[in-house]
Amino acid sequence: MPAPTIAIAALDPASLGEATGRLAEILHACVHDGASVGFVLPFDIGEAHAYWRDRVAPPHAAGSRLVLIASLDDDIAGTAQLDLDSMPSKRHHAEVSKVLVDPPFRRAGVARALMAEIEGQARAADRWLLTLDTAGDAAEALYRSLGYEFAGAIPSYARDAFEDRYDATRLMYKDLRRG
């Protein structure tokens, strides 16, 4: 059977509103699967909805945040964001965040496709320095495979989603001028 096609789209405010339910499900599933993406348990679906509604929709509507979705056979399988809200001295910079793939859809190239589009959108906006932070082995492997370089680690950066301990974050970057 041929592999399903991964379709990537940048959402406009109306389509973000329509997709919020599914995006909340994906965030909820990723956190419960152990992702360190800003939340700790208990984390219910209402808090996941609130994240998209209160923290993502306003900067997205203002044009300072891109939200991408990846669809497989018409089902949203993953998402990624690009924060363009840089200070005047950093207008060449953007921050990649919340690269989230629903667990049943992993290792099918969804995140790689999202990152290709993130980089394309960054180039189109003249943002050639991309930064991100990550705590997970899978995510670091993904970013390294795409040419992101390790810049350093910050110990005790974020509380673990499940346990009462503080984990390090690992800072990574990519200079798109180098390819």
Ligand SMILES: CC(C)(COP(=O)(O)OP(=O)(O)OC[C@H]1O[C@@H](n2cnc3c(N)ncnc32)[C@H](O)[C@@H]1OP(=O)(O)O)[C@@H](O)C(=O)NCCC(=O)NCCS
């Ligand atoms: C990290 C994550 C986004 C990867 O998504 P994915 O769609 O499964 O990744 P892809 O299938 O596009 O993988 C691309 C490459 O990344 C690397 N990779 C991805 N998952 C990996 C894993 N579990 N172990 C090792 N390498 C991995 C591989 O090099 C892979 O290429 P390959 O499959 O040809 O070997 C996904 O596991 C996820 O959502 N994790 C939870 C959320 C998170 O931690 N996000 C990042 C923080 S912002």
